[in-house]
Amino acid sequence: MDVYAIKMNSFTLHERVAADTHAVCDLALCRVLLMNDKRFPWLVLVPMRPDLREIIDLPPGDRAVLMEEIARTSSALNDLFAPDKLNVAALGNKVPQLHVHVIARKKTDAAWPNPVWGPGTAEPYDKAETGALLDKLGIQFGLKGN
Amino acid sequence: MDVYAIKMNSFTLHERVAADTHAVCDLALCRVLLMNDKRFPWLVLVPMRPDLREIIDLPPGDRAVLMEEIARTSSALNDLFAPDKLNVAALGNKVPQLHVHVIARKKTDAAWPNPVWGPGTAEPYDKAETGALLDKLGIQFGLKGN
Numbered sequence: 001m002d003v004y005a006i007k008m009n010s011f012t013l014h015e016r017v018a019a020d021t022h023a024v025c026d027l028a029l030c031r032v033l034l035m036n037d038k039r040f041p042w043l044v045l046v047p048m049r050p051d052l053r054e055i056i057d058l059p060p061g062d063r064a065v066l067m068e069e070i071a072r073t074s075s076a077l078n079d080l081f082a083p084d085k086l087n088v089a090a091l092g093n094k095v096p097q098l099h100v101h102v103i104a105r106k107k108t109d110a111a112w113p114n115p116v117w118g119p120g121t122a123e124p125y126d127k128a129e130t131g132a133l134l135d136k137l138g139i140q141f142g143l144k145g146n
Numbered sequence: 147m148d149v150y151a152i153k154m155n156s157f158t159l160h161e162r163v164a165a166d167t168h169a170v171c172d173l174a175l176c177r178v179l180l181m182n183d184k185r186f187p188w189l190v191l192v193p194m195r196p197d198l199r200e201i202i203d204l205p206p207g208d209r210a211v212l213m214e215e216i217a218r219t220s221s222a223l224n225d226l227f228a229p230d231k232l233n234v235a236a237l238g239n240k241v242p243q244l245h246v247h248v249i250a251r252k253k254t255d256a257a258w259p260n261p262v263w264g265p266g267t268a269e270p271y272d273k274a275e276t277g278a279l280l281d282k283l284g285i286q287f288g289l290k291g292n
Contacts, residue, residue, distance in 0.1 A: 054232050055213075056220045067201075067213040074202045086200050089235035093251060093259035105239060113239035117261050 010050040014097035017046060020122070022130055024137045029065045030100075032073065032141065034133060037122035040111070041081045041104040043073050043137075052098035055090055070100060076140035077104040087115065156196040160243035163192060166268070168276055170283045175211045176246075178219065178287065180279065183268035186257070187227045187250040189219050189283075198244035201236055216246060222286035223250040233261065 013031065021033035021044055029049075035042035047058060047066060058066060074086050083104035090100045103116055110120055125133065159177065167179035167190055175195075181188035193204060193212060204212060220232050229250035236246045249262055256266055271279065 054220065055234060056217050056224070056232070060214065060217070063213050063217060064210050067209050068206065071202050071206070071209060074200065078202070085237075085239050086202070087235070087237045087239070088201060089233070089237065089261075091231075091233045091235065091261060093231055093233070093261075115235075115237060115239075115261055115263050118264060 011048040012050075013046060014095055014099075016095050017044065017097065017099060022134060024134060025141050025143050027069050027072070027141070029062055030069045032069075032137075034130075034137065035101075035122075036124045036130075038125045038129065039120070039123050040109055040116050041077055041083070042116065043077065043102045045069055045073060045100040045102065047098055053092065053096055054098065055100075057098065066100070070102060072141070073102040076137065077102060079140060080104075080136055081106075084112075089115075091117070157194040158196075159192060160241055160245075162241050163190065163243065163245060168280060170280060171287050171289050173215050173218070173287070175208055176215045178215075178283075180276075180283065181247075181268075182270045182276075184271045184275065185266070185269050186255055186262050187223055187229070188262065189223065189248045191215055191219060191246040191248065193244055199238065199242055200244065201246075203244065212246070216248060218287070219248040222283065223248060226250075226282055226286060227252075230258075235261075237263070 021035055024032040024034050029047050030045040031048055033044040033046065035044055052058065055063060070088055077083060077086065081104040084107045085105040087103040087105055092098060105112060111118060167181055170178040170180050175193050176191040177194055179190040179192065181190055198204065201209060216234055223229060223232065227250040230253045231251045233249040233251055234246065238244065251258060257264060
């Protein structure tokens with residue numbers, strides 16, 4: 001664990017990502033975050049490595065881990081929300097720190113069939129909703145007994 | 147090669163993707179396509195397997211290959227276009243066949259800093275532009291001597 005701590009030492013979550021999200025858990029590579037927007041069940045994966053901008057800034061081994069963490073996150077959203085479609089995207093035009101969106105889309109949601117990054121404004125969860133959702137996500141990611 | 151041919155047998159490119167793109171090459175897993183929209187250097191990867199909708203419909207081994215083909219495509223766009231940012235996304239809200247967008251973004255492009263799926267209309271390449279770009283991409287993907 002000491003080696004892990006040293007490797008993580010210089011990772012700092014970008015302040016805008018931190019402001020827009022709640023922390024769910026840390027996987028082997030990525031921090032899992034819940035976007036604070038109840039219009040969409042929306043998680044964000046941020047690889048806990050310094051100075052990453054693009055997926056190809058990760059070495060191949062880490063890219064493989066990222067893909068499996070995307071899959072794990074996708075499955076968690078599938079199990080909890082039974083979406084009509086998953087949207088997976090690494091854009092980063094506005095926030096320079098590498099982050100991957102994994103979003104559960106419904107045909108009835110506020111943006112369907114368009115991407116979520118467009119018109120409209122985030123609708124924050126209240127405190128009770130946040131707590132309940134973080135509990136459910138924690139169970140999905142195996143942090144708590146299920 | 148016969149086994150490969152049998153495995154690919156039931157893959158058919160979705161008609162809307164076929165209509166919007168030019169074929170660049172086939173990698174081990176994905177067909178590489180050039181989006182016919184000169185506003186953005188924009189490639190699309192379509193895994194050549196039948197009945198895929200989500201990344202998690204692929205088995206883990208194919209997911210790892212997909213990630214490396216995304217990386218290879220990203221590097222090709224980097225080398226050719228020196229973008230300010232790469233955008234990588236599997237959305238599929240409108241076209242149900244699994245496909246991954248890999249797009250070279252410039253701060254001066256028609257949509258920056260927004261995603262490319264929004265206002266505005268595709269601007270097709272003319273025949274000479276298409277041929278020249280497919281040649282360059284072919285070299286990047288190692289299809290022709292470089």
